[in-house]
Amino acid sequence: MVPTPLAGPWSLDIVTSDAALRKLLHGLPGVDQVGAEARAAALATRSIKREAKMWALEMAIAMIDLTTLEGSDTPGKVAAMCAKARRPDPADPEVPPVAAVCVYPDLVGAAIGHLAGSPVAVASVATAFPSGRASMKVKLADVRDALDAGAQEIDMVIDRGAFLSGRYGQVYEEVRAVREAAGSALLKVILETGELATYDNVQRAAWLAMLAGADFVKTSTGKVAPASTRPVAVVLLAAARDFLHASGRRVGVKVAGGIRTAKEAIAYLVIARETAGEDWLSPTALRIGASTLLNDLLMQRAKQLTGVYSGRDHFSID
Amino acid sequence: MSEPTGRAEVRRTCKLFVGGAFPRSESGRSYVVSAADGTPLANAALASRKDARDAVVAARGALFGWAGATAYNRGQVLYRVAEMLEGRRAQLAAEVGLAEGLRPAAARRAVDASVDRLVWYAGWADKVAQVLGASNPVAGPYFNFSVPEPTGVVVVLAPQKSSLLGLVSVLAPVVVTGNTAVVVASEDRPVPAVSFAEALATGDVPAGVVNVLTGRTAELAPVLAGHMDVDGIDITGAPYRAREELERLAAANLKRVLALDDVPETQPTLRRTRAFVEIKTVWHPVGT
Numbered sequence: 001m002v003p004t005p006l007a008g009p010w011s012l013d014i015v016t017s018d019a020a021l022r023k024l025l026h027g028l029p030g031v032d033q034v035g036a037e038a039r040a041a042a043l044a045t046r047s048i049k050r051e052a053k054m055w056a057l058e059m060a061i062a063m064i065d066l067t068t069l070e071g072s073d074t075p076g077k078v079a080a081m082c083a084k085a086r087r088p089d090p091a092d093p094e095v096p097p098v099a100a101v102c103v104y105p106d107l108v109g110a111a112i113g114h115l116a117g118s119p120v121a122v123a124s125v126a127t128a129f130p131s132g133r134a135s136m137k138v139k140l141a142d143v144r145d146a147l148d149a150g151a152q153e154i155d156m157v158i159d160r161g162a163f164l165s166g167r168y169g170q171v172y173e174e175v176r177a178v179r180e181a182a183g184s185a186l187l188k189v190i191l192e193t194g195e196l197a198t199y200d201n202v203q204r205a206a207w208l209a210m211l212a213g214a215d216f217v218k219t220s221t222g223k224v225a226p227a228s229t230r231p232v233a234v235v236l237l238a239a240a241r242d243f244l245h246a247s248g249r250r251v252g253v254k255v256a257g258g259i260r261t262a263k264e265a266i267a268y269l270v271i272a273r274e275t276a277g278e279d280w281l282s283p284t285a286l287r288i289g290a291s292t293l294l295n296d297l298l299m300q301r302a303k304q305l306t307g308v309y310s311g312r313d314h315f316s317i318d
Numbered sequence: 319m320s321e322p323t324g325r326a327e328v329r330r331t332c333k334l335f336v337g338g339a340f341p342r343s344e345s346g347r348s349y350v351v352s353a354a355d356g357t358p359l360a361n362a363a364l365a366s367r368k369d370a371r372d373a374v375v376a377a378r379g380a381l382f383g384w385a386g387a388t389a390y391n392r393g394q395v396l397y398r399v400a401e402m403l404e405g406r407r408a409q410l411a412a413e414v415g416l417a418e419g420l421r422p423a424a425a426r427r428a429v430d431a432s433v434d435r436l437v438w439y440a441g442w443a444d445k446v447a448q449v450l451g452a453s454n455p456v457a458g459p460y461f462n463f464s465v466p467e468p469t470g471v472v473v474v475l476a477p478q479k480s481s482l483l484g485l486v487s488v489l490a491p492v493v494v495t496g497n498t499a500v501v502v503a504s505e506d507r508p509v510p511a512v513s514f515a516e517a518l519a520t521g522d523v524p525a526g527v528v529n530v531l532t533g534r535t536a537e538l539a540p541v542l543a544g545h546m547d548v549d550g551i552d553i554t555g556a557p558y559r560a561r562e563e564l565e566r567l568a569a570a571n572l573k574r575v576l577a578l579d580d581v582p583e584t585q586p587t588l589r590r591t592r593a594f595v596e597i598k599t600v601w602h603p604v605g606t
Contacts, residue, residue, distance in 0.1 A: 302546075308570065309371050311547030312378075
């Protein structure tokens with residue numbers, strides 16, 4: 001039985017005030033913490049072998065937002081990353097390109113030229129990433145800056161302080177404003193679940209972002225521990241599934257931060273398949289924000305193809 | 319069975335030693351180990367290829383720190399392991415005696431020789447460079463040095479017969495120069511190797527520098543020989559008929575392969591140490 005807190009034709013009119021949002025978000029069915037953790041743990045033990053593993057590895061590669069978000073980033077590093085994004089394994093053209101590269105707004109320009117003519121999108125973090133502590137004016141300028149440089153996807157952060165103090169209307173308006181500023185660009189809303197304290201809050205933040213027009217809800221900035229966890233992915237994917245039932249609009253989920261091994265990535269694929277359904281097994285509905293993960297996926301793929309365990313010396317360092 | 323004493327015997331679980339921890343096999347398997355006279359001794363963990371993979375990951379992770387430690391420090395750590403073994407001589411002698419069917423005096427001699435051998439190699443830690451390295455005469459205003467550097471992650475298939483002395487004789491020369499090791503213990507006589515791993519864990523050996531697997535050599539050796547993240551392999555413990563295949567697998571990433579027939583029972587040598595170092599030669603201008 002899928003809970004449908006928003007039965008009937010979808011209308012944004014009902015969620016314009018703090019009070020209405022509070023009523024809606026606090027009316028969502030509570031998340032069973034023990035159940036979500038047990039479910040995530042059980043799904044993570046599922047064994048994926050042979051053809052299914054090969055499929056999962058290549059799907060995970062195609063879902064990656066290859067990310068570099070360091071203060072020490074340079075145009076050179078971004079160029080190298082773009083080359084890797086287009087063709088992850090130079091020795092094997094069968095490996096699909098990743099979904100996108102994810103950089104700071106000032107490096108969008110550096111990335112865009114290297115990805116021309118490729119299916120790889122350029123995503124930019126914006127709105128005073130990672131803290132989100134700036135005025136709305138600055139946040140919107142940040143977004144426009146990234147879009148002007150050519151970004152096709154925007155990863156915004158929500159104001160966790162406002163969310164945790166119950167100022168849902170403010171968070172909603174911020175996401176709405178960025179949604180409008182972003183235009184046709186894909187909008188991913190970073191909830192920073194590591195700062196939200198409870199799964200109920202994660203679910204509320206996800207609904208809030210989805211109501212406000214997010215194309216993706218994303219777990220973390222990668223700057224806060226814990227980053228993406230499997231139970232949080234269960235909660236987000238369940239919320240995305242319920243939102244589809246309630247509104248008819250599919251929202252994707254992006255897990256990011258701390259995902260370094262193929263095994264973990266495949267666990268997220270299993271969770272997506274079992275929680276939200278097969279439709280989420282696509283780069284249009286599930287993304288993985290990562291950098292070192294790509295090499296592990298390539299190594300595991302090589303293991304599947306050659307039968308021997310591969311070594312990291314055989315792949316480019318990133 | 320021992321005499322009834324009114325006390326429940328606390329039995330030891332023989333586990334693997336990977337990354338400084340003692341996990342059971344990922345596969346959940348174990349196998350019965352028998353004494354030389356056929357009586358069951360223990361259930362040892364039967365390592366799978368995934369345990370081998372995990373051990374290589376642990377060894378690779380430990381390489382930077384171990385290879386970067388000063389030679390003096392490595393020597394001290396190995397000496398510390400000898401100290402740990404010294405205190406366990408009685409236990410080790412009993413286990414070696416049972417595993418190899420030796421009389422108590424012979425078992426004690428084997429254990430003493432193992433401890434002494436470890437000390438012998440520990441002493442070489444800061445002397446290897448003087449023996450294997452060189453200052454080369456060149457026709458120009460340069461200093462020219464050759465210095466030994468560790469090869470990297472080295473797999474050691476320990477001798478099948480000599481359960482402790484054999485193990486120490488093949489392992490110590492590999493790790494003394496800064497390599498990290500994945501050791502596959504004697505298949506039928508793994509108990510002394512497990513005790514040796516417990517001594518390593520209580521010594522100052524950093525986690526992952528030595529990883530000890532117990533199980534079927536025929537199952538683990540091809541996986542490790544073919545592993546692209548392994549830099550060298552000592553196939554002493556593999557049967558002759560398996561060696562050609564192991565060398566073929568090892569060639570895929572140009573591993574250094576050592577296939578000496580004998581395990582030096584009497585005198586240790588530097589041959590095994592020499593096999594797993596790379597000689598780096600550097601030119602340095604004179605006077606700057």
